[in-house]
Amino acid sequence: MPSHASGNFYGIGIGPGDPELLTLKALRILKETDVVFVPKAGIKEESMALEIVQPLINGKKVIEKVFPMIRDTDKLQEFWLDAARAIKEELDEGRDVAFLTIGDSLTFSTYVYLLRCLRDMVPEEKIHTIPGITSFNAAASLVNLPLAQRDERLAVVPVSDDVEELRPILEKFDTVVLMKVAKKLDKVIALLEDMGLAESSVFASHVGLENAYVTSDISKLKGSGKGYMSIIIVKRPLA
Template structure:
Protein backbone atom coordinates (compact mmCIF):
# COMPACT_ATOMS: atom_id res chain seq x y z
CA UNK A 1 0.00 0.00 0.00
CA UNK A 2 1.30 3.43 -0.95
CA UNK A 3 1.85 5.58 2.16
CA UNK A 4 -0.10 8.79 2.57
CA UNK A 5 1.12 12.26 3.55
CA UNK A 6 1.16 14.26 6.76
CA UNK A 7 0.20 17.94 6.76
CA UNK A 8 0.77 20.22 9.75
CA UNK A 9 -1.63 23.10 9.14
CA UNK A 10 -1.48 26.56 10.69
CA UNK A 11 -5.00 27.90 11.26
CA UNK A 12 -4.08 31.47 12.10
CA UNK A 13 -5.23 33.32 15.23
CA UNK A 14 -8.87 32.24 15.30
CA UNK A 15 -10.85 33.92 12.52
CA UNK A 16 -12.01 31.26 10.00
CA UNK A 17 -11.71 33.87 7.24
CA UNK A 18 -7.97 34.07 7.91
CA UNK A 19 -7.44 30.44 6.86
CA UNK A 20 -5.38 30.14 3.70
CA UNK A 21 -6.92 28.54 0.64
CA UNK A 22 -4.21 25.90 0.75
CA UNK A 23 -5.11 25.00 4.34
CA UNK A 24 -8.79 24.66 3.41
CA UNK A 25 -8.07 22.49 0.37
CA UNK A 26 -5.83 20.11 2.31
CA UNK A 27 -8.34 19.79 5.17
CA UNK A 28 -11.10 19.02 2.68
CA UNK A 29 -9.00 16.30 0.99
CA UNK A 30 -7.65 14.75 4.20
CA UNK A 31 -8.71 11.25 5.19
CA UNK A 32 -8.44 12.00 8.89
CA UNK A 33 -7.91 15.02 11.12
CA UNK A 34 -5.85 15.22 14.29
CA UNK A 35 -6.41 18.09 16.72
CA UNK A 36 -4.29 18.85 19.80
CA UNK A 37 -6.19 19.66 22.97
CA UNK A 38 -5.25 20.64 26.50
CA UNK A 39 -6.44 18.31 29.23
CA UNK A 40 -7.77 21.39 31.06
CA UNK A 41 -10.19 22.52 28.31
CA UNK A 42 -13.49 21.08 27.15
CA UNK A 43 -13.72 22.62 23.68
CA UNK A 44 -11.21 22.81 20.85
CA UNK A 45 -10.82 26.25 19.25
CA UNK A 46 -9.05 24.61 16.30
CA UNK A 47 -12.13 22.49 15.54
CA UNK A 48 -14.39 25.51 15.89
CA UNK A 49 -12.33 27.38 13.28
CA UNK A 50 -12.59 24.59 10.68
CA UNK A 51 -16.07 23.27 11.55
CA UNK A 52 -17.38 24.01 8.04
CA UNK A 53 -14.66 21.87 6.45
CA UNK A 54 -14.48 18.78 8.68
CA UNK A 55 -18.10 17.62 8.69
CA UNK A 56 -18.28 13.90 8.05
CA UNK A 57 -14.54 13.43 8.50
CA UNK A 58 -12.84 11.22 11.04
CA UNK A 59 -11.52 13.58 13.73
CA UNK A 60 -9.25 12.52 16.60
CA UNK A 61 -8.49 14.84 19.51
CA UNK A 62 -5.06 14.25 21.04
CA UNK A 63 -5.19 15.38 24.66
CA UNK A 64 -1.87 16.72 25.93
CA UNK A 65 -0.95 17.00 29.62
CA UNK A 66 -0.47 20.51 30.98
CA UNK A 67 2.88 19.96 32.68
CA UNK A 68 6.47 21.14 32.46
CA UNK A 69 7.81 17.66 33.11
CA UNK A 70 9.88 17.07 29.96
CA UNK A 71 9.80 13.29 30.22
CA UNK A 72 6.00 13.27 30.44
CA UNK A 73 5.69 15.65 27.51
CA UNK A 74 8.16 13.74 25.35
CA UNK A 75 6.28 10.52 26.02
CA UNK A 76 3.02 12.18 24.93
CA UNK A 77 4.54 13.60 21.74
CA UNK A 78 6.02 10.23 20.80
CA UNK A 79 2.74 8.42 21.48
CA UNK A 80 0.77 10.80 19.28
CA UNK A 81 3.43 10.85 16.56
CA UNK A 82 3.16 7.06 16.38
CA UNK A 83 -0.63 7.33 16.04
CA UNK A 84 -0.15 9.67 13.10
CA UNK A 85 2.53 7.45 11.58
CA UNK A 86 0.16 4.46 11.62
CA UNK A 87 -2.40 6.43 9.60
CA UNK A 88 0.17 7.61 7.07
CA UNK A 89 1.68 4.14 6.63
CA UNK A 90 -1.83 2.78 6.01
CA UNK A 91 -2.17 5.12 3.05
CA UNK A 92 -4.16 7.94 4.66
CA UNK A 93 -3.54 11.64 4.18
CA UNK A 94 -3.44 13.19 7.65
CA UNK A 95 -4.10 16.81 8.60
CA UNK A 96 -2.89 18.05 11.98
CA UNK A 97 -4.41 21.38 13.04
CA UNK A 98 -2.58 23.97 15.09
CA UNK A 99 -3.36 27.59 15.96
CA UNK A 100 -1.29 30.46 14.61
CA UNK A 101 1.76 29.55 12.56
CA UNK A 102 3.19 26.04 13.04
CA UNK A 103 6.78 27.28 13.19
CA UNK A 104 6.27 30.22 15.54
CA UNK A 105 6.20 29.33 19.27
CA UNK A 106 4.04 26.33 18.43
CA UNK A 107 3.85 23.03 20.28
CA UNK A 108 3.56 21.50 16.80
CA UNK A 109 7.34 21.75 16.56
CA UNK A 110 7.75 19.10 19.27
CA UNK A 111 5.48 16.73 17.35
CA UNK A 112 7.40 17.47 14.16
CA UNK A 113 10.66 16.44 15.82
CA UNK A 114 9.18 13.04 16.58
CA UNK A 115 7.66 12.64 13.12
CA UNK A 116 11.01 13.42 11.50
CA UNK A 117 12.30 10.15 12.98
CA UNK A 118 9.21 8.12 12.02
CA UNK A 119 8.29 9.27 8.51
CA UNK A 120 10.25 9.96 5.32
CA UNK A 121 10.97 13.64 4.73
CA UNK A 122 8.94 13.78 1.51
CA UNK A 123 5.80 12.71 3.41
CA UNK A 124 5.88 15.65 5.85
CA UNK A 125 4.44 19.02 4.82
CA UNK A 126 3.93 22.13 6.96
CA UNK A 127 1.42 24.78 5.89
CA UNK A 128 1.98 28.30 7.29
CA UNK A 129 -0.63 30.26 9.18
CA UNK A 130 -1.04 33.93 10.06
CA UNK A 131 0.56 34.83 13.39
CA UNK A 132 -1.29 36.68 16.13
CA UNK A 133 1.04 39.66 15.91
CA UNK A 134 0.56 40.01 12.14
CA UNK A 135 -3.21 39.83 12.60
CA UNK A 136 -3.08 42.37 15.45
CA UNK A 137 -0.91 44.84 13.53
CA UNK A 138 -3.21 44.69 10.51
CA UNK A 139 -6.38 44.97 12.59
CA UNK A 140 -5.06 48.18 14.16
CA UNK A 141 -3.29 49.56 11.05
CA UNK A 142 -0.13 49.50 13.16
CA UNK A 143 2.96 49.21 10.88
CA UNK A 144 5.47 46.61 12.04
CA UNK A 145 8.45 47.60 9.89
CA UNK A 146 9.54 50.10 7.27
CA UNK A 147 12.72 50.41 5.22
CA UNK A 148 15.68 48.82 6.99
CA UNK A 149 14.06 48.61 10.43
CA UNK A 150 14.68 45.56 12.60
CA UNK A 151 12.16 43.34 14.33
CA UNK A 152 12.51 41.09 17.39
CA UNK A 153 9.89 38.49 18.34
CA UNK A 154 10.43 37.19 21.87
CA UNK A 155 8.57 35.68 24.82
CA UNK A 156 8.46 37.97 27.83
CA UNK A 157 11.49 37.00 29.96
CA UNK A 158 11.21 36.09 33.61
CA UNK A 159 13.45 39.04 34.44
CA UNK A 160 11.66 42.06 32.94
CA UNK A 161 14.82 44.19 33.12
CA UNK A 162 16.23 42.11 30.24
CA UNK A 163 13.66 43.75 27.98
CA UNK A 164 15.23 47.18 28.23
CA UNK A 165 18.30 46.38 26.13
CA UNK A 166 16.22 44.46 23.57
CA UNK A 167 13.78 47.32 23.11
CA UNK A 168 16.71 49.71 22.76
CA UNK A 169 18.36 47.51 20.11
CA UNK A 170 15.35 46.96 17.81
CA UNK A 171 12.92 49.24 16.01
CA UNK A 172 9.96 47.01 16.79
CA UNK A 173 9.66 44.35 19.48
CA UNK A 174 6.86 41.79 19.56
CA UNK A 175 6.28 40.40 23.05
CA UNK A 176 4.64 36.99 23.19
CA UNK A 177 3.52 34.96 26.21
CA UNK A 178 2.80 38.12 28.20
CA UNK A 179 0.40 36.43 30.66
CA UNK A 180 0.92 37.54 34.28
CA UNK A 181 3.87 39.78 33.36
CA UNK A 182 1.67 42.46 31.75
CA UNK A 183 1.80 44.97 34.62
CA UNK A 184 5.59 44.65 34.90
CA UNK A 185 6.00 45.23 31.15
CA UNK A 186 3.76 48.30 31.30
CA UNK A 187 5.83 49.67 34.19
CA UNK A 188 9.03 49.25 32.16
CA UNK A 189 7.51 50.97 29.13
CA UNK A 190 6.48 53.87 31.33
CA UNK A 191 10.02 54.17 32.67
CA UNK A 192 11.37 54.14 29.10
CA UNK A 193 8.71 56.70 28.03
CA UNK A 194 7.39 54.25 25.44
CA UNK A 195 3.92 53.58 26.81
CA UNK A 196 2.42 55.55 23.91
CA UNK A 197 4.42 53.55 21.36
CA UNK A 198 2.71 50.20 21.86
CA UNK A 199 -0.21 48.11 20.69
CA UNK A 200 -1.84 45.48 22.89
CA UNK A 201 -4.05 42.73 21.50
CA UNK A 202 -5.68 39.74 23.15
CA UNK A 203 -7.75 36.92 21.64
CA UNK A 204 -7.13 38.49 18.24
CA UNK A 205 -9.30 36.97 15.52
CA UNK A 206 -11.70 35.50 18.09
CA UNK A 207 -15.05 36.58 19.50
CA UNK A 208 -13.46 38.24 22.55
CA UNK A 209 -10.80 40.12 20.58
CA UNK A 210 -9.50 43.27 22.27
CA UNK A 211 -7.09 45.88 20.90
CA UNK A 212 -5.82 49.10 22.45
CA UNK A 213 -2.94 51.56 22.28
CA UNK A 214 -3.90 52.90 25.71
CA UNK A 215 -1.42 50.66 27.47
CA UNK A 216 -1.64 52.42 30.83
CA UNK A 217 -5.34 51.56 31.12
CA UNK A 218 -4.43 47.86 31.17
CA UNK A 219 -2.77 48.01 34.60
CA UNK A 220 -4.42 45.53 36.91
CA UNK A 221 -6.75 44.32 34.15
CA UNK A 222 -5.44 40.75 34.07
CA UNK A 223 -5.70 40.76 30.28
CA UNK A 224 -2.26 39.23 29.67
CA UNK A 225 -3.52 35.75 28.75
CA UNK A 226 -3.67 34.94 25.00
CA UNK A 227 -2.18 38.33 24.24
CA UNK A 228 0.57 39.99 22.26
CA UNK A 229 2.21 43.37 22.86
CA UNK A 230 3.93 45.23 20.01
CA UNK A 231 6.33 47.98 21.03
CA UNK A 232 7.94 50.61 18.82
CA UNK A 233 11.44 51.39 20.03
CA UNK A 234 13.07 54.63 21.08
CA UNK A 235 13.59 55.89 17.49
CA UNK A 236 9.80 56.08 17.12
Protein backbone atom coordinates in the same frame (compact mmCIF):
# COMPACT_ATOMS: atom_id res chain seq x y z
CA MET B 1 4.63 -4.34 4.62
CA PRO B 2 1.30 -2.58 3.91
CA SER B 3 -0.10 -3.33 0.44
CA HIS B 4 -1.15 0.31 -0.06
CA ALA B 5 0.88 3.52 -0.16
CA SER B 6 1.18 5.33 3.15
CA GLY B 7 -0.64 8.63 3.60
CA ASN B 8 0.73 12.15 3.72
CA PHE B 9 1.06 14.25 6.85
CA TYR B 10 0.21 17.98 6.84
CA GLY B 11 1.07 20.31 9.73
CA ILE B 12 -1.30 23.19 9.05
CA GLY B 13 -1.05 26.72 10.44
CA ILE B 14 -4.70 27.84 10.60
CA GLY B 15 -4.07 31.49 11.47
CA PRO B 16 -4.95 33.28 14.71
CA GLY B 17 -8.69 32.58 14.87
CA ASP B 18 -10.68 34.10 12.02
CA PRO B 19 -11.47 31.24 9.58
CA GLU B 20 -11.13 33.76 6.75
CA LEU B 21 -7.43 33.98 7.62
CA LEU B 22 -6.88 30.36 6.60
CA THR B 23 -4.90 30.10 3.37
CA LEU B 24 -6.54 28.54 0.32
CA LYS B 25 -3.96 25.76 0.54
CA ALA B 26 -4.84 25.02 4.17
CA LEU B 27 -8.53 24.96 3.27
CA ARG B 28 -8.01 22.58 0.34
CA ILE B 29 -5.89 20.19 2.37
CA LEU B 30 -8.34 20.26 5.27
CA LYS B 31 -11.14 19.30 2.90
CA GLU B 32 -9.08 16.53 1.32
CA THR B 33 -7.55 14.86 4.38
CA ASP B 34 -9.21 11.87 6.03
CA VAL B 35 -8.17 12.47 9.63
CA VAL B 36 -7.65 15.70 11.58
CA PHE B 37 -5.54 15.76 14.75
CA VAL B 38 -6.11 18.73 17.04
CA PRO B 39 -4.06 19.85 20.05
CA LYS B 40 -5.59 20.93 23.34
CA ALA B 41 -4.19 21.94 26.70
CA GLY B 42 -6.19 19.57 28.93
CA ILE B 43 -8.65 16.66 28.74
CA LYS B 44 -11.59 18.80 29.82
CA GLU B 45 -10.65 21.82 27.71
CA GLU B 46 -11.99 22.66 24.29
CA SER B 47 -9.49 22.71 21.45
CA MET B 48 -9.36 26.26 20.16
CA ALA B 49 -7.95 25.05 16.84
CA LEU B 50 -10.89 22.68 16.44
CA GLU B 51 -13.44 25.38 17.23
CA ILE B 52 -11.97 27.57 14.49
CA VAL B 53 -12.18 24.99 11.69
CA GLN B 54 -15.09 22.83 12.93
CA PRO B 55 -17.59 24.03 10.30
CA LEU B 56 -15.07 23.17 7.57
CA ILE B 57 -14.37 19.59 8.64
CA ASN B 58 -17.80 18.25 9.58
CA GLY B 59 -17.98 14.48 9.19
CA LYS B 60 -14.23 13.91 9.31
CA LYS B 61 -12.49 11.72 11.84
CA VAL B 62 -11.14 14.08 14.52
CA ILE B 63 -8.58 12.95 17.10
CA GLU B 64 -7.88 15.31 20.00
CA LYS B 65 -4.46 15.09 21.64
CA VAL B 66 -3.56 16.72 24.93
CA PHE B 67 -0.34 18.74 25.17
CA PRO B 68 -0.38 20.07 28.74
CA MET B 69 1.06 23.49 29.55
CA ILE B 70 4.07 22.18 31.46
CA ARG B 71 7.72 23.11 31.15
CA ASP B 72 9.16 19.65 31.88
CA THR B 73 10.27 18.70 28.35
CA ASP B 74 10.90 15.05 29.29
CA LYS B 75 7.27 14.69 30.38
CA LEU B 76 6.04 16.59 27.36
CA GLN B 77 8.08 14.33 25.11
CA GLU B 78 5.78 11.45 26.09
CA PHE B 79 2.72 13.37 24.85
CA TRP B 80 4.40 14.28 21.55
CA LEU B 81 5.58 10.72 21.04
CA ASP B 82 2.09 9.42 21.74
CA ALA B 83 0.62 11.84 19.16
CA ALA B 84 3.33 10.96 16.60
CA ARG B 85 2.64 7.23 17.01
CA ALA B 86 -1.11 7.74 16.59
CA ILE B 87 -0.49 9.82 13.45
CA LYS B 88 1.84 7.16 12.06
CA GLU B 89 -0.83 4.48 12.55
CA GLU B 90 -3.24 6.48 10.38
CA LEU B 91 -0.56 7.14 7.74
CA ASP B 92 0.30 3.42 7.63
CA GLU B 93 -3.36 2.72 6.86
CA GLY B 94 -2.97 4.92 3.77
CA ARG B 95 -4.90 7.85 5.23
CA ASP B 96 -3.84 11.49 4.87
CA VAL B 97 -3.55 13.29 8.19
CA ALA B 98 -3.75 16.99 9.12
CA PHE B 99 -2.47 18.40 12.42
CA LEU B 100 -3.79 21.86 13.31
CA THR B 101 -1.77 24.65 14.88
CA ILE B 102 -2.82 28.18 15.81
CA GLY B 103 -1.15 30.94 13.80
CA ASP B 104 1.90 29.67 11.96
CA SER B 105 3.03 26.09 12.61
CA LEU B 106 6.70 26.94 12.92
CA THR B 107 6.38 30.03 15.12
CA PHE B 108 6.37 29.31 18.88
CA SER B 109 4.38 26.14 18.36
CA THR B 110 4.56 22.71 20.01
CA TYR B 111 4.15 21.37 16.47
CA VAL B 112 7.92 21.68 16.18
CA TYR B 113 8.37 18.95 18.81
CA LEU B 114 5.82 16.74 17.12
CA LEU B 115 7.69 17.27 13.85
CA ARG B 116 10.90 16.10 15.50
CA CYS B 117 9.24 12.84 16.65
CA LEU B 118 7.55 12.26 13.28
CA ARG B 119 10.80 12.65 11.38
CA ASP B 120 12.13 9.56 13.15
CA MET B 121 9.12 7.54 12.00
CA VAL B 122 7.96 8.90 8.63
CA PRO B 123 9.93 9.64 5.42
CA GLU B 124 10.61 13.38 4.96
CA GLU B 125 8.79 13.48 1.60
CA LYS B 126 5.56 12.52 3.38
CA ILE B 127 5.78 15.42 5.83
CA HIS B 128 4.40 18.79 4.68
CA THR B 129 4.21 21.99 6.73
CA ILE B 130 1.66 24.54 5.54
CA PRO B 131 2.42 28.09 6.80
CA GLY B 132 -0.23 30.17 8.53
CA ILE B 133 -0.75 33.84 9.37
CA THR B 134 0.84 34.56 12.73
CA SER B 135 -1.05 36.21 15.58
CA PHE B 136 1.26 39.22 15.49
CA ASN B 137 0.83 39.75 11.74
CA ALA B 138 -2.93 39.70 12.27
CA ALA B 139 -2.68 42.05 15.27
CA ALA B 140 -0.53 44.58 13.36
CA SER B 141 -3.01 44.52 10.47
CA LEU B 142 -5.90 45.09 12.86
CA VAL B 143 -4.49 48.51 13.77
CA ASN B 144 -2.71 49.21 10.45
CA LEU B 145 0.66 49.25 12.23
CA PRO B 146 3.73 48.70 10.02
CA LEU B 147 5.95 46.11 11.69
CA ALA B 148 9.11 47.10 9.86
CA GLN B 149 10.02 49.36 7.00
CA ARG B 150 13.25 50.54 5.38
CA ASP B 151 16.13 49.47 7.64
CA GLU B 152 14.11 49.09 10.84
CA ARG B 153 14.84 46.11 13.03
CA LEU B 154 12.05 43.85 14.22
CA ALA B 155 12.29 41.48 17.20
CA VAL B 156 9.72 38.85 18.14
CA VAL B 157 10.25 37.61 21.69
CA PRO B 158 8.34 35.57 24.28
CA VAL B 159 8.02 37.27 27.67
CA SER B 160 9.94 35.34 30.31
CA ASP B 161 9.33 35.49 34.06
CA ASP B 162 12.13 38.04 34.37
CA VAL B 163 10.69 40.89 32.31
CA GLU B 164 13.89 42.93 32.85
CA GLU B 165 15.43 40.70 30.16
CA LEU B 166 13.29 42.64 27.71
CA ARG B 167 14.93 46.00 28.50
CA PRO B 168 18.00 45.66 26.22
CA ILE B 169 15.82 44.29 23.42
CA LEU B 170 13.38 47.18 23.76
CA GLU B 171 16.34 49.59 23.68
CA LYS B 172 17.87 48.05 20.57
CA PHE B 173 14.99 47.24 18.21
CA ASP B 174 12.62 49.63 16.43
CA THR B 175 9.68 47.25 16.74
CA VAL B 176 9.34 44.58 19.40
CA VAL B 177 6.56 42.00 19.38
CA LEU B 178 6.00 40.56 22.85
CA MET B 179 4.39 37.12 22.77
CA LYS B 180 3.10 34.96 25.64
CA VAL B 181 2.38 37.97 27.84
CA ALA B 182 -0.19 36.07 29.94
CA LYS B 183 0.25 36.52 33.71
CA LYS B 184 3.21 38.87 33.21
CA LEU B 185 1.02 41.65 31.79
CA ASP B 186 1.29 43.95 34.82
CA LYS B 187 5.08 43.57 35.01
CA VAL B 188 5.43 44.27 31.28
CA ILE B 189 3.28 47.38 31.54
CA ALA B 190 5.39 48.63 34.48
CA LEU B 191 8.57 48.10 32.43
CA LEU B 192 7.16 49.88 29.37
CA GLU B 193 6.05 52.80 31.54
CA ASP B 194 9.48 52.95 33.16
CA MET B 195 11.13 53.06 29.72
CA GLY B 196 8.72 55.72 28.43
CA LEU B 197 7.34 53.24 25.87
CA ALA B 198 3.78 52.71 27.16
CA GLU B 199 2.39 55.23 24.69
CA SER B 200 4.22 53.54 21.82
CA SER B 201 2.60 50.17 22.57
CA VAL B 202 -0.45 48.36 21.32
CA PHE B 203 -2.06 45.48 23.20
CA ALA B 204 -4.11 42.91 21.27
CA SER B 205 -5.82 39.82 22.65
CA HIS B 206 -7.91 37.04 21.05
CA VAL B 207 -7.21 38.49 17.62
CA GLY B 208 -9.58 37.11 15.00
CA LEU B 209 -11.97 35.72 17.60
CA GLU B 210 -15.34 37.01 18.79
CA ASN B 211 -13.84 38.47 21.96
CA ALA B 212 -10.97 40.24 20.18
CA TYR B 213 -9.72 43.27 22.12
CA VAL B 214 -7.25 45.95 21.07
CA THR B 215 -6.05 49.05 22.85
CA SER B 216 -3.20 51.52 22.69
CA ASP B 217 -3.91 52.67 26.24
CA ILE B 218 -2.04 49.81 27.87
CA SER B 219 -1.66 51.46 31.28
CA LYS B 220 -5.37 51.00 31.92
CA LEU B 221 -4.90 47.21 31.67
CA LYS B 222 -2.97 46.98 34.94
CA GLY B 223 -4.72 44.52 37.26
CA SER B 224 -7.22 43.56 34.54
CA GLY B 225 -5.98 39.97 34.15
CA LYS B 226 -6.39 40.34 30.37
CA GLY B 227 -2.98 38.92 29.48
CA TYR B 228 -4.19 35.50 28.30
CA MET B 229 -3.86 34.96 24.53
CA SER B 230 -2.39 38.39 23.98
CA ILE B 231 0.53 40.15 22.40
CA ILE B 232 1.97 43.63 22.78
CA ILE B 233 3.61 45.41 19.87
CA VAL B 234 6.03 48.16 20.87
CA LYS B 235 6.85 50.53 18.04
CA ARG B 236 9.33 53.34 18.56
CA PRO B 237 8.23 56.54 16.83
CA LEU B 238 10.39 57.32 13.78
CA ALA B 239 13.12 59.83 14.70
